[in-house]
Amino acid sequence: MGRRAKNKQGDVKPLPGSIPDKSSTSRRQQAKKKKAPSTPNDQKKFKAQKGSLGRKPLPAHRRKKVDEVDEDDSDLDEALQPGELSEDEEETVKVKSVKKGKKPASSDEESEERSGPVKQLEFSDSEGEDEDLNDDGESLPLGQHAFDLDEAPSDEDDEELGDEFDLGSDEDDEMLDNEFDEDDEEDAEVDSAFASEDEDTEMAPAAEEDEDEDEDNIQTNLEDDLEETYTLPAVDRGGEEEEIEHGTSLREVEQRMRWLVGVCLGKDDKMSKGVPGKSRSDHLLQLQHDIATYFGYNTFLVGKLMKLFPADEALAFFESNESPRPVTIRANTLRTRRRDLAQALINRGVTLEPIGKWSKVGLQVFESQVPIGATPEYLAGHYMLQAASSFLPVIALSPQPNERVLDMASAPGGKTTYISALLQNTGIIFANDSNKLRTKSLTANIHRMGCKNVIVSNYDAREFPKVIGGFDRVLLDAPCSGTGVISKDASVKVNKTERDFQLLAHLQKQLILCAIDSVNPNSATGGYVVYSTCSVTVDENESVVDYALRKRPNVKLVETGLEFGVEGFKSFEGKNFNPSVSLTRRFYPHKHNMDGFFVAKFKVEKRKKGGKAAAAAAEEEEEQKPTMKLNDEGMVVEEEVGDVSRFEDEEDQALIEESKRKALKKKGIKVSSKPVASKVNTKDEKDTSNGQIKVPKSKKMTEKRRSKA
Numbered sequence: 001m002g003r004r005a006k007n008k009q010g011d012v013k014p015l016p017g018s019i020p021d022k023s024s025t026s027r028r029q030q031a032k033k034k035k036a037p038s039t040p041n042d043q044k045k046f047k048a049q050k051g052s053l054g055r056k057p058l059p060a061h062r063r064k065k066v067d068e069v070d071e072d073d074s075d076l077d078e079a080l081q082p083g084e085l086s087e088d089e090e091e092t093v094k095v096k097s098v099k100k101g102k103k104p105a106s107s108d109e110e111s112e113e114r115s116g117p118v119k120q121l122e123f124s125d126s127e128g129e130d131e132d133l134n135d136d137g138e139s140l141p142l143g144q145h146a147f148d149l150d151e152a153p154s155d156e157d158d159e160e161l162g163d164e165f166d167l168g169s170d171e172d173d174e175m176l177d178n179e180f181d182e183d184d185e186e187d188a189e190v191d192s193a194f195a196s197e198d199e200d201t202e203m204a205p206a207a208e209e210d211e212d213e214d215e216d217n218i219q220t221n222l223e224d225d226l227e228e229t230y231t232l233p234a235v236d237r238g239g240e241e242e243e244i245e246h247g248t249s250l251r252e253v254e255q256r257m258r259w260l261v262g263v264c265l266g267k268d269d270k271m272s273k274g275v276p277g278k279s280r281s282d283h284l285l286q287l288q289h290d291i292a293t294y295f296g297y298n299t300f301l302v303g304k305l306m307k308l309f310p311a312d313e314a315l316a317f318f319e320s321n322e323s324p325r326p327v328t329i330r331a332n333t334l335r336t337r338r339r340d341l342a343q344a345l346i347n348r349g350v351t352l353e354p355i356g357k358w359s360k361v362g363l364q365v366f367e368s369q370v371p372i373g374a375t376p377e378y379l380a381g382h383y384m385l386q387a388a389s390s391f392l393p394v395i396a397l398s399p400q401p402n403e404r405v406l407d408m409a410s411a412p413g414g415k416t417t418y419i420s421a422l423l424q425n426t427g428i429i430f431a432n433d434s435n436k437l438r439t440k441s442l443t444a445n446i447h448r449m450g451c452k453n454v455i456v457s458n459y460d461a462r463e464f465p466k467v468i469g470g471f472d473r474v475l476l477d478a479p480c481s482g483t484g485v486i487s488k489d490a491s492v493k494v495n496k497t498e499r500d501f502q503l504l505a506h507l508q509k510q511l512i513l514c515a516i517d518s519v520n521p522n523s524a525t526g527g528y529v530v531y532s533t534c535s536v537t538v539d540e541n542e543s544v545v546d547y548a549l550r551k552r553p554n555v556k557l558v559e560t561g562l563e564f565g566v567e568g569f570k571s572f573e574g575k576n577f578n579p580s581v582s583l584t585r586r587f588y589p590h591k592h593n594m595d596g597f598f599v600a601k602f603k604v605e606k607r608k609k610g611g612k613a614a615a616a617a618a619e620e621e622e623e624q625k626p627t628m629k630l631n632d633e634g635m636v637v638e639e640e641v642g643d644v645s646r647f648e649d650e651e652d653q654a655l656i657e658e659s660k661r662k663a664l665k666k667k668g669i670k671v672s673s674k675p676v677a678s679k680v681n682t683k684d685e686k687d688t689s690n691g692q693i694k695v696p697k698s699k700k701m702t703e704k705r706r707s708k709a
């Protein structure tokens with residue numbers, strides 16, 4: 001039953017465009033009723049949830065620390081999820097509210113009114129287990145269930161499944177009876193929720209963005225802190241990093257952080273002007289340090305991300321990274337219809353509803369009494385566990401039946417299998433990934449989902465179109481820093497340096513040119529490239545797109561067809577991009593309740609004569625920069641300047657020797673001579689399960705490019 005253990009979801013807000021209809025609300029209410037706490041432990045958790053008073057939770061990594069200060073470090077605190085407060089914290093909040101003259105919450109109803117409905121999901125009984133991955137190969141945050149089984153279930157899994165789906169026991173029969181009694185009612189609900197299923201278009205009208213609402217959601221607590229007097233210790237230290245100033249509690253850092261947001265915005269006359277004699281940039285520097293301290297980032301990354309937003313929105317972005325995004329699945333139209341899938345899962349005790357008008361195949365899972373990654377429907381390939389944001393590049397790509405499509409970096413296949421479904425198993429997809437290990441889960445997913453039009457390959461995508469070209473459409477879902485998915489992989493908070501961003505951007509620029517060159521500009525139906533990342537940095541997005549436009553005069557940006565998301569930056573830090581970059585789309589966790597994502601769509605036209613000179617000039621600048629690649633083991637390898645398409649026999653030989661030596665050592669055979677290459681692969685050098693690249697600070701190596709063989 002281990003798979004059920006972590007089935008817990010924090011922030012279950014609706015996704016953009018989802019219109020809560022009566023039926024879905026009633027399903028959620030039913031689920032809530034069903035989940036009334038029964039065991040003492042459940043009751044404790046339930047109480048903790050109800051105690052959430054709308055105050056922002058401590059970041060996950062800090063909660064324990066503060067609990068220590070609060071003395072009572074109980075089991076309950078360990079069980080807390082983002083958004084919950086421990087009983088101690090609950091008490092503290094109440095006391096503080098009274099002190100500030102606010103009316104304390106006198107009943108559960110009042111608490112709920114202030115915090116919004118409690119939508120915390122508890123998927124079942126707990127047990128520790130290894131890190132889990134979803135269908136995107138992304139690691140799920142601690143405490144969140146791994147729904148995905150990339151590979152066929154092991155014997156152990158079978159046993160587990162046997163347990164879970166053994167309907168022979170009285171208890172199970174009773175449960176089934178109850179559920180089937182409700183079938184008619186649920187059918188009616190499904191019918192209404194899925195009424196629009198048979199519409200022709202993939203995209204329904206735009207998901208409406210309520211900007212005002214977004215602004216309301218940004219909590220700053222500014223007025224509360226007007227009278228407080230603050231100092232700017234980071235400025236006094238000359239901007240040098242320090243864990244946390246001596247004698248300062250995390251609560252104080254939090255309060256100052258919110259006060260600084262007000263000072264930095266400087267919109268409101270009533271707002272404090274800040275510390276006398278200190279500039280706005282001093283206050284921004286302190287804010288950067290406080291955000292880093294409070295949420296556990298390195299200050300470099302906070303500084304980089306802060307530049308994307310006004311201060312209040314920046315804080316909302318960092319806060320949103322502390323809770324998981326909604327669990328979503330994609331119905332596989334090669335095997336089923338969404339309404340049939342929904343009905344089947346509802347019958348198993350899953351609470352779900354359509355993801356939003358913008359997708360006809362997505363379902364948001366609110367609660368489940370069975371492990372979503374191991375239902376018979378899952379194993380039969382009726383759905384993919386897939387983040388909502390991961391639908392977007394495929395919707396933008398909009399592949400048409402019978403086309404030839406290249407998915408350049410495709411493992412573990414969330415997008416490939418979606419493309420295959422949109423092609424209705426016609427045409428052909430070349431699903432490539434440079435990481436051999438990851439192509440295994442890609443292949444497993446392709447088989448599970450019944451995709452018969454896919455060929456898997458294992459090249460460095462920079463070798464396209466030499467490997468094969470002439471595609472109608474190309475998807476480049478590029479390897480990236482993962483700054484959009486920090487809620488899934490918190491290691492990004494501390495393991496990225498400026499150098500990593502430079503190397504990644506360079507790799508992305510190389511890849512995007514290969515993507516463009518792999519397209520057939522004469523394609524009768526297509527001629528498109530979609531570029532996407534799960535990163536929010538401009539270096540990896542608009543800069544890459546702008547470079548491609550400069551480098552390939554035969555391409556232009558076109559509408560993505562995604563009617564929500566915010567426009568890409570037309571300029572950033574004094575650098576102006578091609579104005580058409582506004583056609584690209586950005587997605588943010590705090591705005592869209594999705595992973596941070598970027599999508600751009602290009603139309604590739606025939607090359608004009610004379611275009612080559614401009615292209616060469618733009619390329620020259622880029623070619624002088626060092627490059628990186630991932631080797632077969634997912635290890636980041638920095639290449640030397642000018643070394644991209646050259647290899648030297650002598651050095652290559654040394655590397656071959658080195659690898660032979662390692663292989664012998666693994667077998668326990670002693671090897672005496674020193675390795676030529678300076679590094680061996682270690683755990684933290686592997687790329688993360690979601691394809692983001694971890695570049696360990698001190699462990700980068702320079703290695704000459706290996707033989708293609």
Ligand SMILES: C[S@@+](CC[C@H](N)C(=O)[O-])C[C@H]1O[C@@H](n2cnc3c(N)ncnc32)[C@H](O)[C@@H]1O
Nearest residue numbers: 409410411412413414415434435461477479691
């Ligand atoms: C964001 S993930 C792709 C996720 C995938 N598109 C999906 O939807 O399941 C990026 C992928 O790029 C791969 N990759 C990294 N460098 C590459 C390269 N030079 N050529 C091809 N693939 C590469 C990684 O192995 C990783 O699987």
